[in-house]
Amino acid sequence: MADVDTGLLEGTDTTQKTDLPWEVILWNDPVSLISLVVRVLRKVFSYDLPTAERLTMTVHHEGKAMVWSGSRQEASGYCLALQGYALTATIQPSA
């Protein structure tokens, strides 16, 4: 299903919210185990172990990490999957 662009009619850009890549951000929390986060990243995104470990350590040391980017719809689905494990995750458009 295509997005309807009414921007030319209304003088506003209504396509940017869905057309730009969106990022899934995973935030650090003090109680979730590193092993749990690694496991969830592997399960949700099918990442290999080194990738999941690298992202987890970025979250741990820097407070957050961008763990995936792509369409808004897919980002929302991944975000919900992470939240299903009580991890703190959000989505945002790529800067």
Add this chain to the structure above:
Amino acid sequence: MSEPFIRTASGIAVDLPRPLRRWLIEQAAAAADDAVSANGPVKRRLFGPIDLAADHDDPVAELQRQFAVEGSLGVLVETAQATELSEEQAEEWIRGLQLVLVAAAARQAIVTDDDLARIDEQRGAELQTIQALISLLIDALDP
């Protein structure tokens, strides 16, 4: 206590003391109650916004999250006395235990490592018990 979780041909064998099983049921029930308590810390933590810039989340996503939380905690309660879990049930235990852990942390306003460091000994021991169960279950599922 022997190994609490052991992989078997059909799933995960569970060997937990009865008091711990009863405690898990209480914790899961409390997390489920708090998850629907209006504007409580557990609800805010478990159902935080997906898109921080949006006024509100997609209502379908809200429902999906609510069902997922209720489902995982429900499986944990229903199977807390089980001696063997299927793969699917064990995965729900991981989710359920993690929800219990995060709900307990939210109740105690634990947001940072400093918050965690200053909670009392009993609360700290409870969090560590849940973390240990998660870790042991992960080890059994992914040897």
